Amino acid sequence: MIxxxxxxxxxxxxxxxxxxxxxxxGSTLPKAIDLVPGDVLYKVVPEGKMPGQYSAFFATKDEISSLKKMSYDQISDRIGIPLESQQTLRFDIVEVVATKPVTVFESIIAPTVQNGYRQPGGGVQTLITNRRDFTAPIVIGKLP
Incomplete structure (x- = not known):
């Protein structure tokens, strides 16, 4: 990763x-995953907000699919959405596409505590260390 x-x-x-x-x-050590051009990753963001250009936290299609039957609070807890990002009623799902061969890293999201509010984590995060290797994010859907 360094x-x-x-x-x-x-x-x-x-x-x-x-x-x-x-x-x-993460609660596990990140595992390197090689992507090829055209591979897609996703991110859950507060409705109406796009991820920052350096945001590293994304997910695979399977991980996003696992969130589709969950409530807003269950999604927030599984992926550790910070409290300040929980000010909307829904989330947008954005996608980015690899533009060249790139290595990303995958780990299990660690539990978090913020202002006494505990979130168990447990989702699978895919960490991008260089967002320049991906297209700009576009909104493709909503949760819940």
């Missing part, structure tokens, strides 16, 4: 800090 950041020109110290933050977001 190599993924340093290959973008980031210094080692910054690369290690970024990798550490992503590793700590």
């Amino acid at each position: 190599n993924a950041y340093t290959s973008q020109g980031m210094d080692f110290s910054s690369s290690a800090r970024m990798a550490e933050e992503l590793i700590e977001s």
Whole structure:
């Protein structure tokens, strides 16, 4: 994961800090997954909001499909949506498409605690270390 950041020109110290933050977001160590051009990843965001250009947290189609029968609160808890992002009634599903061969990382989302509010996590996150290897996000659906 550090190599993924340093290959973008980031210094080692910054690369290690970024990798550490992503590793700590999971309850399992990230596993490298190789994608090919055309592979699609998805992200759940508050309705009407697009992910930031450096947002690393995405998911596979199977993970998004597993959320479709869940309530808003169940989705928030499974994927660890921060409290400040839970101010809408629905979520948008956005997709990004790999534009070249790229390595991403997959781990189980760790439990979180924010202002005393506990979320169990447990969803599968796919971590993108270089969003420039993907198309701009577009909205493709809504949850719940």
